[in-house]
Amino acid sequence: MQAIYPGSFDPITNGHLDIIKRSVKLFDELIVVVMENDNKNRLFSPQERIDMIKQTTMSISDKINVDYYDGLMVDYCEKKGVYTVVRGLRALTDFDYEFMFALTNRKLNPKVDSVLLVTSGENSYISSSTVRTIASHGGDASFMVPPFVVEKLKEKFGGKK
Numbered sequence: 278m279q280a281i282y283p284g285s286f287d288p289i290t291n292g293h294l295d296i297i298k299r300s301v302k303l304f305d306e307l308i309v310v311v312m313e314n315d316n317k318n319r320l321f322s323p324q325e326r327i328d329m330i331k332q333t334t335m336s337i338s339d340k341i342n343v344d345y346y347d348g349l350m351v352d353y354c355e356k357k358g359v360y361t362v363v364r365g366l367r368a369l370t371d372f373d374y375e376f377m378f379a380l381t382n383r384k385l386n387p388k389v390d391s392v393l394l395v396t397s398g399e400n401s402y403i404s405s406s407t408v409r410t411i412a413s414h415g416g417d418a419s420f421m422v423p424p425f426v427v428e429k430l431k432e433k434f435g436g437k438k
Contacts, residue, residue: 280304280361283312283350286326287319288426289333290408292400296365299394301338313347320409320433333423351386360388367401
């Protein structure tokens with residue numbers, strides 16, 4: 278069975294990696310899809326995000342594929358013929374959002390099902406936006422992201438203090 282894990286991954290965090298590691302135990306193949314979100318200001322280009330995901334997941338499993346899509350996630354599901362979507366939950370507010378997202382997706386395409394994984398406690402406060410904020414001010418976000426991503430953040434922000 279295949280599953281899709283969509284997100285903006287701007288950048289990929291330890292929380293994302295936790296969901297990926299646990300998902301590959303549940304599914305035969307996991308497609309991590311970099312999606313565009315018009316409501317978010319992006320730091321990294323789609324290709325940079327794809328490269329970071331590939332670099333940080335290559336040692337996890339060979340069952341992970343990385344892709345990009347700029348459109349509705351349900352259209353991507355239909356295009357790939359994969360109808361299971363994995364999403365991570367950090368807090369109760371995430372549940373509200375993901376619940377509505379799952380219902381909307383099912384309305385748009387009744388074949389689409391969502392699997393919601395609760396994050397590990399040590400990752401419950403991590404978000405890509407928090408990582409970007411810390412890094413943009415020269416702070417150390419290395420406890421939230423893999424080392425490769427730390428280097429990419431330094432390249433973007435020039436290690437400013």
